[in-house]
Amino acid sequence: MPLEIDLPPGFAGLPVGRDDRLDRRHAWMAAEGSAASVEEFGSYLMALVPAMQANGVRVFGKFAVGPRKGDVATLTLGVARWPQTAPGNRDAVVAAMAEEYRARHKHAVVQPVRLPIGPAVVAISGGEFRLPERDVRTQIKAEYQIPLPDGRSVVILSVVAESEDAWPAVAEATAKVAWSLRGGPVDR
Numbered sequence: 001m002p003l004e005i006d007l008p009p010g011f012a013g014l015p016v017g018r019d020d021r022l023d024r025r026h027a028w029m030a031a032e033g034s035a036a037s038v039e040e041f042g043s044y045l046m047a048l049v050p051a052m053q054a055n056g057v058r059v060f061g062k063f064a065v066g067p068r069k070g071d072v073a074t075l076t077l078g079v080a081r082w083p084q085t086a087p088g089n090r091d092a093v094v095a096a097m098a099e100e101y102r103a104r105h106k107h108a109v110v111q112p113v114r115l116p117i118g119p120a121v122v123a124i125s126g127g128e129f130r131l132p133e134r135d136v137r138t139q140i141k142a143e144y145q146i147p148l149p150d151g152r153s154v155v156i157l158s159v160v161a162e163s164e165d166a167w168p169a170v171a172e173a174t175a176k177v178a179w180s181l182r183g184g185p186v187d188r
Contacts, residue, residue, distance in 0.1 A: 003058070003148075003155070005077065006180035008173045011063040065159075065173055066166025073161040073170055075177070079153050090147045094119040097145050117181050120146040124171055126164065140167040142174035146181060155181060 058077050065073040094112045098121045101110045108125035126140045139160055146155040159174040161167075 003079070003181065003183035005059070005177050005182075007059070007061075008063040008065070008073075008075070008177065011061050011075065063173070065161055066163050066169045068163065068165060071161060071163040071166045071169075073159050073166065073173065075174075076156075076158045077177075078156045079148075080156065081153055082151075088151075090149075090151075091119050093147050094121055094145075097121045097147075101145070115144075115146065115179055115181065117146060118149055120144050120178065122175075122178070124167070126167065137162050138164055140164060140170050142171045144174065144178040146178065157181075 058079055060074075060076050062072050062074050065071055091112075098110050098112050101108065101121060101123050105123065105125050107127070108123045110121065110123040113120050113122050121144065123143045123145075124141070125143075126138070129137045129139050131137065139162055141158060141160045143159075144155070144157040146157070147153075148155060157174060157178055159170050159177075161170045
């Protein structure tokens with residue numbers, strides 16, 4: 001059984017699979033709402049698909065979030081396989097994942113949580129993302145790392161917004177998606 005989630009209201013995005021024709025159809029459907037031509041924007045999205053597939057991304061898109069009009073969040077959901085040996089005790093794995101996350105992200109709020117699908121790590125962080133030409137953007141990020149019951153995979157759900165005012169809404173929207181995760185073994 002494949003993984004299923006409930007996406008936030010107004011989500012516009014791209015499910016990513018292994019079927020190029022289906023991915024292309026989704027890309028063109030997502031492109032229909034853009035200001036650019038459907039062909040141009042659809043081809044941009046399709047150019048991203050191989051990189052998303054290589055990184056285990058299953059869903060990528062945007063939705064409105066926060067108290068101000070125009071605040072938008074980007075949602076990415078990926079599935080990664082454990083290297084070689086699958087971990088046994090998911091609670092112990094989650095505790096180790098939380099420590100690893102804290103070590104890499106000193107200012108993040110990180111804690112283990114229990115979702116309907118099992119134990120997970122949740123992290124909230126904020127900061128600046130620096131681009132060339134002195135372009136500095138504020139970012140707030142909510143991330144869940146969820147070892148799956150199949151013992152072979154972990155789901156990584158990340159929601160990022162460029163508005164500090166949106167952080168409570170980002171945290172809430174991400175939690176709703178994480179709590180909705182259901183399904184069985186991952187087929188890839």
